[in-house]
Amino acid sequence: MSRFVQPVPPPVDPYAGDGLLRSWLERHLGPAGHAAAKGRLADLAADVAGPLRAAHADAEAHPPTLVRYDPWGARVDRIDTSAGWQEQRAAAARHAVVALPYLPDARGTWGAAARVVQHALLHLYGPESATFSCPVAMADGAAALLSLPEVDNGVRDVWLPRLISTDPAVAITSGQWMTESQGGSDLGRSSTIGRPAVDGSWRLTGEKWFCSAADAAMAVALARPEGSGRGSRVLAPFLVPRYAVDSPLAHGLAPGAPAPGVTVHRLKDKLGTRALPTAEIGLHDAYAVPLGDPAVPGLVRAMTLVVVTRVHNAAAAAGGMRRGLAYARAYADVRHVAGGALSSSPLHRATLGTLAVDAAGAFALAGHAFALLGRVEVGADPEAAAELRIVAPLAKLATGRLAVSSASEYVESFGGAGYVEDTGVPRLLRDAQVLPIWEGTTNVLSLDVLRALTREDAGAPLLARLAAAVDLARPLSPVLADTLAGAAAQLGDTITSVTADPGSPTVLAGARGLALRLAYALTTALLVEHAAWGDEQAALAARLWARRWLRHEEIAEDAHHHLDLLC
Ligand SMILES: Cc1cc2nc3c(=O)[nH]c(=O)nc-3n(C[C@H](O)[C@H](O)[C@H](O)COP(=O)(O)OP(=O)(O)OC[C@H]3O[C@@H](n4cnc5c(N)ncnc54)[C@H](O)[C@@H]3O)c2cc1C
Numbered sequence: 001m002s003r004f005v006q007p008v009p010p011p012v013d014p015y016a017g018d019g020l021l022r023s024w025l026e027r028h029l030g031p032a033g034h035a036a037a038k039g040r041l042a043d044l045a046a047d048v049a050g051p052l053r054a055a056h057a058d059a060e061a062h063p064p065t066l067v068r069y070d071p072w073g074a075r076v077d078r079i080d081t082s083a084g085w086q087e088q089r090a091a092a093a094r095h096a097v098v099a100l101p102y103l104p105d106a107r108g109t110w111g112a113a114a115r116v117v118q119h120a121l122l123h124l125y126g127p128e129s130a131t132f133s134c135p136v137a138m139a140d141g142a143a144a145l146l147s148l149p150e151v152d153n154g155v156r157d158v159w160l161p162r163l164i165s166t167d168p169a170v171a172i173t174s175g176q177w178m179t180e181s182q183g184g185s186d187l188g189r190s191s192t193i194g195r196p197a198v199d200g201s202w203r204l205t206g207e208k209w210f211c212s213a214a215d216a217a218m219a220v221a222l223a224r225p226e227g228s229g230r231g232s233r234v235l236a237p238f239l240v241p242r243y244a245v246d247s248p249l250a251h252g253l254a255p256g257a258p259a260p261g262v263t264v265h266r267l268k269d270k271l272g273t274r275a276l277p278t279a280e281i282g283l284h285d286a287y288a289v290p291l292g293d294p295a296v297p298g299l300v301r302a303m304t305l306v307v308v309t310r311v312h313n314a315a316a317a318a319g320g321m322r323r324g325l326a327y328a329r330a331y332a333d334v335r336h337v338a339g340g341a342l343s344s345s346p347l348h349r350a351t352l353g354t355l356a357v358d359a360a361g362a363f364a365l366a367g368h369a370f371a372l373l374g375r376v377e378v379g380a381d382p383e384a385a386a387e388l389r390i391v392a393p394l395a396k397l398a399t400g401r402l403a404v405s406s407a408s409e410y411v412e413s414f415g416g417a418g419y420v421e422d423t424g425v426p427r428l429l430r431d432a433q434v435l436p437i438w439e440g441t442t443n444v445l446s447l448d449v450l451r452a453l454t455r456e457d458a459g460a461p462l463l464a465r466l467a468a469a470v471d472l473a474r475p476l477s478p479v480l481a482d483t484l485a486g487a488a489a490q491l492g493d494t495i496t497s498v499t500a501d502p503g504s505p506t507v508l509a510g511a512r513g514l515a516l517r518l519a520y521a522l523t524t525a526l527l528v529e530h531a532a533w534g535d536e537q538a539a540l541a542a543r544l545w546a547r548r549w550l551r552h553e554e555i556a557e558d559a560h561h562h563l564d565l566l567c
Contacts, residue, residue: 006417009330011053014124015045017326020360021123023535024367028116036109037117044095044124052091052128058084059130059275060427064215066267066279077264079215079277088132093171097121098139099164102147107378115374119367122315127323130275131431135173135213137312139163141305142174142220144377145237148304150292155239159218175219176305177208177240177281184210185444187222187299188232192283194223194294202238202294203261203285210438214264214279217243221283222302225294236298237305238288261286272430307388309439310396311369317399317435318362324410324428325359325567328352331414346560351413353559355406356566357548360541362399364526365519369395383461390449390458391522397445398519400436407432446511449518454502459495462522463488469525472532476539483546484528487521520549537565 015021025034025041062082070076092098100106100121101114110117126133143163146156165171183189192206204223211219219240228234241259263282270278292301329352332343342348369391375384407429411418418425436442452458466488473481494514498507524546531539540562547553559566 007334009327009334011049012326012330013045014048014127014323014326015041015120018123018322020363020535020537020541021120021322023537024363024530025116025120027530027533027535028367028371029110029113033110033113037120040095040117041120041124044091044097044121047091047095048124048128052088052125055084055087055091056128056130057424058082059088059132060084060424063274064267064277066264066277068264075263076258077262078258079264079267079279081215081277082275085130085132085275088129089135089171089173090168092125092129092132092136092173093166093168095121095125096166097125097136098143098171098173099166101140101374101377102143102160102164103166112374112378112381113371115370115377116367119315119370122312123319123322123363123366126316126319131273132276133312133316133319134273134276135175135216137309137316138176138213138216138220138305139173140312141176141308142218142239144308145220145291145301145305146239147377148292148301150296150301152289155289155291159239162217172217173213175211175213175216175242176309177211177219177221178302179210180207181209185441186232187235188230190222190224190232190235192221192223194225194236194238194288194290196226196294202288202290204238204240204283204288205285206283208281208283210268210278211281212273212276212278212438214267214277214281217241220291220302220305221288222298223288228294228297233297233299235302236294237291237302238294239291240283240286240288259287271433272427273434274430306439307392308373310392311366311373313435313439314362314366314369314395314399317403317432318359318366320403320428320432320435321355321359321362321399321406324407325352325355327425328355328410328413329567335415343563347556348413349563350556350560351409353544353563353566354548354555355409356563357541357544357555357559358402358406360538360566361520361523361527361545361549362402364530364538365391365395365399365523368522368526386456386458387461387465389456390452390462390518393440393445393448393452394515394519394522396439397436397442397449397515398523401442401516403432403435404429442515443512446515447508449515450498450502450507450511453495454499459492459499462518463492463495466491466521466525469528473528473542476528476531477543480524480528480543480546483550484521484524487517487524487546487550491518491521520545524550540565 059082064081067078100118106114146160162172194202222235261284265280268278335342372384372388375381411429470485527538527542544555
C-alpha cells in the first residue's frame with residue numbers, strides 16, 4: 001500500500017502576498033516613496049523566502065554554545081553560534097534592517113517615514129530570522145540612545161557607525177543588560193554599581209540575569225553610579241564593550257580580545273528563541289563608558305532605547321502573526337478534509353478569517369508606532385512624542401498577547417503536524433510567548449499606561465485620534481462609527497475617574513483591562529484611517545475588529561465569507 005505524503009506548499013512571497021502591507025506603504029510613503037522602497041523590499045522578500053529560510057532552520061537546529069576556556073585553560077567565555085545565525089546577522093546588515101532610519105539618503109528620500117520603511121523591512125525579516133530580530137531591536141535601541149545629544153561625541157563616533165553599518169564585515173549588534181535576578185520589572189532594586197576610573201571611563205560591578213544577544217560586540221548596561229542614591233530614576237546607561245574594537249576605547253586590548261571583567265556564567269535554557277544566546281553575566285570592575293552624564297538621572301535616557309525595543313517587539317508580534325496566517329492559509333489549500341480542501345471548510349475559513357482580522361489590527365498598531373517614532377526623530381514633532389508615550393506600551397502589550405493566542409491557533413491549524421518539531425511550526429508558539437514578557441510584561445506595561453494617563457495627560461492625543469476616526473468611519477459604516485464613538489466616550493469617562501484616584505486598588509486592579517480597551521479602540525481608529533484612505537481590506541477589518549474587540553461579538557460568519565479579502 002502506498003503511503004500518503006502530504007504535499008507542502010512553497011513559501012509565500014511575504015511582500016507580494018501581503019496586500020495590507022503594500023497599501024499601508026502606498027498611503028504612508030506616497031506612490032513615489034513606495035516605488036523607491038520596492039526594490040529593497042522585494043530583495044529582502046526574495047532572501048526571506050529563499051536562503052534565509054534555510055539559515056533560520058540551521059540556526060534553530062544548532063543553538064549557541066558557551067566555550068568557557070581555551071585549550072590552555074585561559075578563561076575566554078566565548079559564545080559560538082551557527083552558520084545560520086551568522087547568515088541572519090549578515091542579512092540584517094545588508095538589508096539595512098537596523099540602519100535604514102539613520103542613513104542620510106533614506107532620510108532624504110522618506111524623511112520621517114524612513115521608520116515606516118524600516119517597519120516594513122522588519123515585518124518581512126523578523127518571522128524567520130531565528131529571532132535575530134532581537135539583536136536587531138537592541139542594536140536599533142542602542143543606536144537611538146547613542147544619537148542623543150547628551151552622549152559624548154567620541155563615544156558616538158566609535159560605536160554608532162558600527163551599529164548602523166550595512167557592511168556585514170563591519171556591522172555589530174548590541175545587548176541590553178537591565179534585568180537582575182531580584183527584579184526585572186522593578187528596576188529600582190538594581191544593584192549593579194558604577195564607579196569612575198581615573199581615565200574618565202567607568203567600572204561596573206554587579207550581576208545581570210537576562211542578557212540576550214550575549215554574542216554582541218557591546219551592551220548597554222544599567223548601573224547605579226556610586227553615591228547616587230536609591231530608586232530607579234538615578235540608574236544610568238553605560239556602554240560595555242564585549243570585545244575590543246580598533247579604537248581609542250579599546251583600552252590596550254588586541255582587536256577581538258574579550259574585554260576584562262565580564263564573565264558569562266551560563267546560557268539560559270529557554271522555552272523558545274533557542275538560536276538567540278541569552279546569558280547570565282557577571283560584571284567585576286568591567287570597563288564601561290557612560291552614555292550621557294551619569295550625575296544626571298539616567299533612566300529617562302535609557303527609555304529612548306526601551307521605546308525603540310518596545311515598538312520592535314510589536315513589529316515582531318505583528319510580523320509573526322502575518323507569516324503564521326500566510327502559512328496556515330497555504331496549508332489549508334493543500335490539506336484535504338471531509339472530501340474537500342480544508343480551505344473550503346466554512347468553519348476553518350472562519351477560524352483563519354478571525355486570525356486575519358487580528359493580524360491586520362496588530363499590523364496597524366505596530367505600523368502606527370513606527371510612524372510616530374519617525375516623526376519624533378525627524379522633526380521632533382511634539383504631538384507625535386505625546387502620542388508615542390502611550391502608543392509604545394499599548395502597541396507592545398496588545399500585540400504581544402495577540403501574537404500568543406494567534407500562534408496557538410496557527411499550530412492547531414496544522415493539526416498534529418503543527419506539534420512536530422521539524423515541521424518548524426511549534427517554534428511559532430514558543431517564540432511568541434516571549435513577546436508579552438520581555439521589555440515589560442502586560443501588567444507592567446498596563447501600569448506604565450496608567451502613569452502616562454494620570455501624570456502626563458497621555459489620554460488626550462488618543463481620545464483626539466478616536467474622535468477624528470469616528471467622523472472618518474461615518475461614511476464607511478454608521479454602526480462602526482457608533483461603536484467607536486461609544487467606546488471613546490466610555491474610555492473618556494474611565495480616564496477621568498482613574499485620574500481622580502490613580503493609586504486606588506480598584507484603579508490598579510483594572511489597569512490591564514483599561515490598557516487593552518484603549519489599545520482595541522486605537523486599533524479600530526487606525527484601521528478606519530486606512531479604510532478612509534481607500535483600502536477595502538482595512539474597511540472590512542475595521543468593522544470586524546470593532547465587532548470582535550469592542551462589542552465582543554462573534555464574527556465567524558463574516559470572517560468565513562470574506563476570507564479572501566482578509567488575507
Ligand atoms: C527570552 C528572554 C530574553 C530576555 N532578554 C533580556 C535582555 O536581553 N535584557 C534584559 O535586561 N532582560 C531580558 N529579559 C528579561 C525580561 O525583560 C524580564 O524577565 C521581564 O522584564 C520581567 O522581569 P522579571 O523576570 O524579573 O519578572 P518580575 O518582574 O518578577 O515579574 C513577575 C510577574 O510579576 C508581575 N509584576 C511585576 N511587577 C508588577 C507590578 N508592579 N504590578 C503587578 N504585577 C507585576 C509581572 O507581570 C509578572 O507576571 C529577557 C527575558 C526573556 C524571557
